[in-house]
Amino acid sequence: MNTIEISLTKPSEINALQKISKETFIEAFSNQNSEENMKKYLEENLSINQLTNEFMNSESLFYFAKMDDKIIGYLKVNFGKTQTDFKEDDSIEIERVYVLSEFHGKNVGKKLLDKAIEISREKNAKSVWLGVWEKNYKAIRFYQKNGFLEFGKHPFILGDDIQTDILMKLQL
């Protein structure tokens, strides 16, 4: 059986980070959003410049999921004031968890989630929270199955579209 490895993204892997970020975002959302809004999001949020800035931020961590050295998913977590909301010292945000569709249902997302929980415990956080698009039913079910509970909503900007994210939290 192929093993899935979770490893901290290295500075030399920024191009690979952009590739997996764009690929998974397009796979996940292009059929429910306009081409213009997708293009704008990819250009503004997933440019090499933007990703490098995020990567250099000491309050964010990126991890890859690899199978036989192929990058098949990734995770981004934020701490402290880098969290996109709340910014409490005793919480951690999962800003992104994405797996290539070909590998869905093979426990890759769960391994990335477990890594986020491991980091949260190491940092003595009391909770892990995230925002998920209200129309992303698959991901909502995935989080529910893994113990996350809904506790609010906040806006998410995709291009020119202001969408609603459901906020979910796992108490540690």
Ligand SMILES: CC(C)(COP(=O)(O)OP(=O)(O)OC[C@H]1O[C@@H](n2cnc3c(N)ncnc32)[C@H](O)[C@@H]1OP(=O)(O)O)[C@@H](O)C(=O)NCCC(=O)NCCS
């Ligand atoms: C959401 C996502 C990360 C889940 O990853 P995954 O690798 O497919 O999920 P896993 O195989 O690790 O599933 C882990 C557990 O959740 C369950 N699960 C996964 N998807 C599920 C779903 N849609 N409905 C119900 N349960 C689900 C699995 O059955 C498994 O349960 P088990 O441990 O009892 O067997 C993945 O589908 C994905 O990348 N989606 C597109 C991007 C996205 O929407 N990201 C989230 C943005 S907020």
